[in-house]
Amino acid sequence: MSQPLFRIGIGYDIHTLKAGRRCVLGGVEIPSDVGPDGHSDADVLCHAVADAILGAAGLRDIGFYFPNTDPACKDMNSLDIVRRAVAEVEKTGYCIQNVDAAMIAEKPKVGPHIDAIKASLAKVLGIPENCVGVKATTNEKLDDLGAGLGIAVHAVCLIARK
């Protein structure tokens, strides 16, 4: 049976925000008094994007490839996780067409950094910057995200048969 021409994937991740942690989103360090907490650099945007990519190809999630119990993953640059996801998808005979992501957090303010984040992701994804969407919104002060306790990201990815 021939493989579908196009496939889509969805990714989601959430991290708590901790005072004094670096805030790296899409490989770009954002000036902030809080940052996502986690085993790696906790780049929640990269994690959601990587899962969307892997999901599009029906592969396992990033926890399978990068267990948070693995000392080698400690403080790792999450752009490397995205790179690996891209490589795994390429092996299946598909290539990435576009990625779109929505970040939800009360802080930090990422608006001024969106272009840099898009450029950073596009480079690793191997697609033009205008094929990468990155948006940021607040949770309108609702629930724990609205209280500033964390940052969540939803992402989608479209892949096409080579």
Ligand code: MG
């Ligand atoms: Mg994560």
